[in-house]
Amino acid sequence: MPKDRVPRPLKRKVLAKKNRQALINATLSSVAELGVAQTSVTEIVNRAGLSRGMIHLHFGGKENLLVAAAKQSAERYFDVLDKFLEAAGAKPQEIVAAVVNADLDESVMNPGSVKIWYAFRGAARDRAMIAQFSDTRDARLNNLIYRAFREICDQSQIPDSSTVARDATHGTLALLEGMWTDYLLHPDLFDRQIARRIVFRFLSGILPDHFELPR
Amino acid sequence: MPKDRVPRPLKRKVLAKKNRQALINATLSSVAELGVAQTSVTEIVNRAGLSRGMIHLHFGGKENLLVAAAKQSAERYFDVLDKFLEAAGAKPQEIVAAVVNADLDESVMNPGSVKIWYAFRGAARDRAMIAQFSDTRDARLNNLIYRAFREICDQSQIPDSSTVARDATHGTLALLEGMWTDYLLHPDLFDRQIARRIVFRFLSGILPDHFELPR
DNA sequence: GGCATCAGTGGACGTTCGTCCATTGAAGGG
DNA sequence: CCCTTCAATGGACGAACGTCCACTGATGCC
Structure with a gap:
């Protein structure tokens, strides 16, 4: 390290961004642990170690913070999915397998993410902004594998x-x-190998010449 | 009608029972429409056309009323399931088919019941009394069809x-x-025939000599 | 080094919640 | 017919909620 080059990123704006992100993280943490209904402003700011006014300052209100948290959570899912799709080949069977494997992978199907996903979807009934993320995910997955099966x-x-x-x-x-619901209700009993095998049992049953059971 | 035998059932006790049931119905109606979180004491008593104090009088508190409503809702499901099982034969294939058909039947899979089921299961995180109904249903279905498949x-x-x-x-x-989640999110696009066909595609794929696709 | 800027603070505020109880009035026994 | 009983009422109450704003103090520019 020839020069201790501190590029002065720690200006006020940068610190503000960090606090904004801390609020989102605290919200996701609370939603995973307590659910959306029990996630109060007090709970969020306590987890973030910040003051009450921060939510109104950064997001204009609790509702917008929830939407931002849901949005970030949804983006995480697609990041992993895209990574699996890039690693897969172009054959339709590989695309289907990539979607299945991504969906069952620990990086998206873990206790925190699954609880957050269902908490937000449960709360989506009254909040169109949040429902949108749920619908987007479903629609994109649907398109993706329908094209593959069609091919x-x-x-x-x-x-x-x-x-x-x-x-x-x-x-x-x-x-x-x-399988996600199963994982939500019994994360300790869940086995990804078995879940994968069952999905491929379905695939090889419906398209016997194109899918086979994993060993 | 030789004697207009009114057995005097309209005593105070009977009316009280009717009001008690009205509170449960109002709760289920509100839970289906607004979700558990938005189901307040005021909302319930307004729907029932009764006064605020009734919940404390009949149930000792809002929480016990929610439990009673969840319990009644779960019992409705099992009533239908039992009816389908009684109508079915003793062959294991018939038992599996009865469970599938019951689960997809309009008498249990309808907009109200499905919304209520997911609303309560979402709220079950903090309420052990309600989680119990969810677990009981899953365990019973599991036992039922596992025995059949094992046979x-x-x-x-x-x-x-x-x-x-x-x-x-x-x-x-x-x-x-x-399929239930699918129905919850898109009740207008859902087709019971297709859902049934897909389940039987899975069954005939995994046990080809014992199940076949419905026409 | 002094001044303007603004991210951050935390308490006040109005609202809504569930609980509870003093009161009411119709039912039902004598 | 009157008096007891008790289901039913609805307002009072404290707790908890989200919003908002007057204020603070460290930062960054001149």
Whole structure:
């Protein structure tokens, strides 16, 4: 280290950004532990070690902070998904496998993230801003694997291939959704290997020539 | 009607029971429409057309009323399930089919019931009394179809039949769970026939000689 | 080094919540 | 028919909530 080059990033604006992020982190922590309903302004600022006024200062109100926290949480999911998709090949089977593996990976399916996801989705009933994130995720996953299944079906001699592609999409997403719920309710009993195997049992059952059970 | 035999059921006690039930109904109505968090004492008594003090009088507090409402809601589910099981035969395939058909039937999977179910399960995090109903339902369904799958697997020459029975149980319940979530989020787009077909695609894929696709 | 700026503070405020109880009035027994 | 009983009432109450603002003090520019 030839020069202790402190580029002076610790100006007031930078510190403010850090506090803003601390509020989001504290919110996510509280939502994971207590749920949205029990996440009060007092609870958030205590966890962040900041004063009550900070929420109004940085976000204009508690509601906007919740939306920002939900947004960040959703982005984390897509970051991991994109990483899995980049690592996968272009074959439709690989895309489907990437989605399944990403969805069951510990980096997105962990106690904190899963509790946050369901807490926000439960609260989405009255908050359109939050519901949007839930719908966006579902729609994107749906599109992604439907295209893949469609490609598989079109290249094969499958009767009624359109129906099969739709059923495969619908079934895979429903199965993953059920696995997440299972993980939410019994995180200690959950086994990712088994969950993956069951999803591939479904896939190899519906498209026997294109998917096979993992060893 | 020879004698207009009014057995005097409209005494004070009977009226009290009616009001007690009115409070439960108002609670379920509010939970379905607004969620648990937004279901306040004021909201409940307004819907029931009764006075504020009634909740404390009949239930000793709001919390006990929520528990009573959740309990009644869970009992409704089992009533329908039992009806389907009674109508089914004793063959394990019929038992599995009865559970699937009951779970997707309009009498339990309808907008109100599904919203109530997820609202209570979301609120169950802090309320052990309510979580109990959720766990009881899951455990009972699990037992029911695991026995059925086990019977099917034991009577066949399936390699690793224990694992298959467990995967079939786990997968079927996860798939149904995902279908409920799907219905919760998009009740207008949901198609029971398709949902049923997808579940049976899974079943016929995992146990090809014992289940087949419905026409 | 002194002054303007503004991120940060924390208490005041009005609202809404669930609980509880003094009071009411119709039912039901004598 | 009157008197007891008790389901039912609705307002009072303290606690907890989110919002907001007058104030503070460290920072950054001249």
